[in-house]
Amino acid sequence: MASFKITGGRRLQGELIPQGxxxxxxxxxxxxxxxxxxxxxxxxxxxxxxxxxxxxxxxxGVWVTKIGESSYRFQASDVxxxxxxxxxxxxxxGALRGSVMLLGPMLARFKKGRIPRPGxxxxxxxxxxxxxxxxxxxGAQFHYDTNDGGFYRVDAQNLKxxxxxxxxxxxxxxxxxxxxxxxxxxxxxxxxxxCEPYLQQLSxxxxxxxxxxxxxxxxxLVIEGVSELHGTExxxxxxxxxxxxxxxMAAMTQSEVTIKNCQIPQLGIIPDVFKRLGIxxxxxxDDIFIPAQDxxxxxxxxxxxxxxxxxxxxxxxxxxxxxxxLVTTVQASGTVLxxxxxxxxxxxxxxxxxEMGAQIILCDPHRATVVGxxxxxxxxxxxxxxxDIRAGVALLIAALSADGVSIIDNIEQIDRGYQNIxxxxxxxxxxxxxx
Numbered sequence: 081m082a083s084f085k086i087t088g089g090r091r092l093q094g095e096l097i098p099q100g101x102x103x104x105x106x107x108x109x110x111x112x113x114x115x116x117x118x119x120x121x122x123x124x125x126x127x128x129x130x131x132x133x134x135x136x137x138x139x140x141g142v143w144v145t146k147i148g149e150s151s152y153r154f155q156a157s158d159v160x161x162x163x164x165x166x167x168x169x170x171x172x173x174g175a176l177r178g179s180v181m182l183l184g185p186m187l188a189r190f191k192k193g194r195i196p197r198p199g200x201x202x203x204x205x206x207x208x209x210x211x212x213x214x215x216x217x218x219g220a221q222f223h224y225d226t227n228d229g230g231f232y233r234v235d236a237q238n239l240k241x242x243x244x245x246x247x248x249x250x251x252x253x254x255x256x257x258x259x260x261x262x263x264x265x266x267x268x269x270x271x272x273x274x275c276e277p278y279l280q281q282l283s284x285x286x287x288x289x290x291x292x293x294x295x296x297x298x299x300x301l302v303i304e305g306v307s308e309l310h311g312t313e314x315x316x317x318x319x320x321x322x323x324x325x326x327x328x329m330a331a332m333t334q335s336e337v338t339i340k341n342c343q344i345p346q347l348g349i350i351p352d353v354f355k356r357l358g359i360x361x362x363x364x365x366d367d368i369f370i371p372a373q374d375x376x377x378x379x380x381x382x383x384x385x386x387x388x389x390x391x392x393x394x395x396x397x398x399x400x401x402x403x404x405x406l407v408t409t410v411q412a413s414g415t416v417l418x419x420x421x422x423x424x425x426x427x428x429x430x431x432x433x434x435e436m437g438a439q440i441i442l443c444d445p446h447r448a449t450v451v452g453x454x455x456x457x458x459x460x461x462x463x464x465x466x467x468d469i470r471a472g473v474a475l476l477i478a479a480l481s482a483d484g485v486s487i488i489d490n491i492e493q494i495d496r497g498y499q500n501i502x503x504x505x506x507x508x509x510x511x512x513x514x515x
Contacts, residue, residue, distance in 0.1 A: 081490055081492065082514060083487055083488060083490075083514075084486075084487070084494075084512055084513070084515070085485060085487055085512070086461070086476065086480060086482075086487075086488065086510075086511065086512050086513075088458075088461055088479055088481060088484060088485070088486060089458070089481075089482070089484075090509050090510055091334055091336075091372065091509065092329075092335035092480075092510055093335060093372075093508060093509055094338070094507065094508030095337075095340055095508070096338070096504060097339075097340045097341060098318035098319050098322045098326070098340075098341070099126070099127070099318070099319050099498070100123035100124050100125040100316040100318065100319060101125070101277075101278060101317045102127060102129060102130065102319055102321070103276075103278045103400075104277070104278040104316050104317055105124055105316060106129065106130065106133060106178030106252075107252075107255045107259075107278060107279075108121055108281065108282060108285060108316060109121070109124075109130070109133050109134065109154075110181040110255075110259065111259055111289075112137065112142060112155075113140075113182065113185035113189060114156075114188060114263070114309045115156065115289060115309040115311055116157040117157075117310050117311030118153055118154070119153070119154045119155070119313075120147070120152070120153045120154075120311075120312075120313040120314070121152055121153075121154070121313075121314050121315075121316065122148070122150065122151045122313075122314070123151075123315050123316040123318075125150070125319065126150065126500065127495065127497055127498065128492065128495045128496040128497075129176060129177075129178060129496045132172065132175065133176060133179065136173060136176070136179065136182075137154065139163060139168065139169065140160060140169075141158050141159045141160040142156045142159065159190070161190060164186075164194035169196075170196045170231065171196075173195055173198065174196035176198060177198045178252075179196075180195055180198045180211065180256065181252055181256050181259070182195060183211065183232070183234055183256055183260075184215075184255070184257060184258070184259030185259045185260075187215060187218075187234055187236055187239065187260045188239065188259060188260045189263065191236055191237050192233075192234065192235045192236070193233075194231070194233055194234075196230065196231050197230035197231070208232075208253075209247065210250040210253030211252070211256045211257065213244075213247065214244055214246065214253060214256070214260070214270075215234050215236070215260060217243075217244040217257075218239045218241070218242055218257070218260055218261060218268065219236050219239050219242075219264075220234050220235065220236035220239065220260075221235050221236065222234050238265065239260060239264035239265065240264055240266055241261065241264050241267040241269075241304075241305055242269075244257070244268070244271070245271045245272055246270065246273060249272050249273065249274045249275075249299065249393040250274060251276050251278060254270065254273045254301075255274075255278070255279060258270065258273075258282065258293070258301065258303065259282075259286070261305065262291040262303055262305065262306065262309065263305055263306060263307070263308070263309065264303075264305040266305055267302065267304055267305070268302070268303040268305065269300070269301070270300070270301040271299065272299055273298075273299050273300065273301045274393060275297055276393075276398075277348075277394075279296075280296055280297050281314075284296065286309070288312040288313075288314070289309040289310050289311070289312045290306055290310050292304035292306060317343055317346055318341060318342055320346065320350060320398070321398065321404075321470070321497070322498060323342050323347065323368070324350050324398075324404055325401075325404050325473050325477070325498075327339070327354045327361065327368070327370060327408075328354065328359075328405065328407065329505075330359075331354075331370065331376055331408055331411075332411055332478070332480070332481040333477075334372050334373060334374065335370075336370070336371055336372040337369075337370050337508065338364075338368070339368045340367050341366055341367065342367065342368050343366060344363055348395050348397075348398075349396070349397055351368070353389060353397055353401075353405065354408070356378070356379045356387065357376060357378050357379075357405070357409060358375075358376030358377040358379065358412060358413070359373070359376050359408070360373055360376070374455070375412075375454060375455055376412050376413065377412065378409060378412050378415065378416050380414070386415050386416065387416045388416070388417045388418075389402065389416060389418055390418075391419075391422050392421070399421075399423060400470050401470070402418055402420050402426065402427075402470075403427075403429070403471050403473070403474040404477070405418065406418045406430070406433075406440075406448060406474065407475075407477050407478050408477070409450045409452055410438040410439075410440070410450060410459070410478065411452060411454070411455050411481065412450075412452035413452050413454040414452050415449065415450065415451050415452065416450050417447060417448075417449050417450075418447065418448045418449075420446050420447070421446060424445040426468070427445065427446070427448050428445070428467065429468075429471035430442050430448055432462065432464040432475060432478075433459075433475075433478055435462050435464075436459040436462055436478055437457060437459045437460055438450070438453070438459065439451040439452075458481070458482060459478055459481060459482035459483070460484055461482045461483065461484030462486055462487075463486070463487040464486070465488070465489040466489070466490045466491055466493040468493055469493055469494060469497035469498070472488065472490075472491065472493045472494040473494060473497075473498060476488060476494065476501070476512075480505075480510060480512075487515075502514055
């Protein structure tokens with residue numbers, strides 16, 4: 081198990097280029113199974129979860145060719161379905177949350193899908209009902225084998241379009257059902273669909289492959305089934321979660337940072353939320369410039385009430401950035417309530433921030449009140465462990481701002497979502513050693 085040793089108190093200065101979007105990559109890569117023709121994808125992030133999925137596709141028989149620093153060509157012309165029943169597949173797919181999105185493409189093209197109970201972040205219950213209820217609406221049969229930790233089997237010889245109202249606006253659930261529906265017979269209507277930029281990108285890619293999807297960007301998708309899909313070329317968005325992480329990091333460390341090539345129109349309300357925390361930023365074309373700030377003050381509501389930051393399905397504020405917002409407010413002036421509505425275990429890292437000197441009240445598994453220190457005292461370095469991807473980076477931001485040396489264990493969690501984060505931050509003045 082690797083660790084980061086961070087010497088805090090360094091002011092950073094320079095430019096950061098965000099990686100490709102992790103959450104988009106996991107969907108886009110699964111979609112290559114929908115055609116036997118070559119699919120070229122650019123701006124793929126070099127992170128643990130994505131690399132594991134690419135490795136899994138190769139094991140399935142997909143030809144994988146690296147054609148540039150972040151570009152790959154995939155061709156699923158000789159997929160080995162027998163591999164789905166092997167212990168190796170169960171072990172590798174079970175370690176990766178994104179592997180569940182292999183089911184939709186498998187079902188569409190090969191009429192069956194197999195996946196072990198997937199792993200991923202320990203952030204509370206993350207049910208998969210939306211996926212399987214959607215498949216069943218299309219005519220698939222679902223079986224759950226409780227042996228060996230759980231194994232999902234889905235079969236359908238003839239998928240037919242259907243109307244469905246999803247029980248929740250699940251991003252991965254919408255993506256999975258969408259990929260199954262593009263080759264179903266007839267028309268499928270998905271209401272209460274997730275509409276995150278990741279889904280918009282997936283829909284655009286599928287349409288470029290010959291799918292007929294309308295309503296892209298809304299919560300009502302209409303899909304006219306086609307008999308086959310073709311190859312295409314696709315470039316992924318920059319990772320909005322990494323962009324938000326860099327904004328929070330710059331504020332906490334009093335650093336002057338320029339985040340390049342952000343595709344700002346795709347960020348939704350993310351910049352506005354950080355502005356309401358008092359963080360200054362300038363849009364320079366498609367770059368975001370964050371000046372060094374001695375202090376930043378959390379706004380109140382118009383009636384003087386305490387600010388609340390809560391997550392919500394898109395176009396609301398993404399839950400993946402609540403951990404970053406929470407740590408950023410630790411040194412702000414003012415008080416804020418952080419309300420994590422969608423996951424019940426994502427705030428459990430705040431005990432480490434409290435040990436570092438933060439003033440936080442964990443009200444319940446979903447809510448934490450942060451009383452900003454206003455830089456009256458710095459955080460102090462401690463030893464801690466990364467419980468999930470986003471909490472791990474929140475702890476890294478805290479360590480970068482703290483006095484003294486911090487150790488973060490279990491940094492494999494951070495590596496799952498952030499590409500060479502230590503090398504990139506060291507290049508602009510951080511002192512992070514991988515030990």
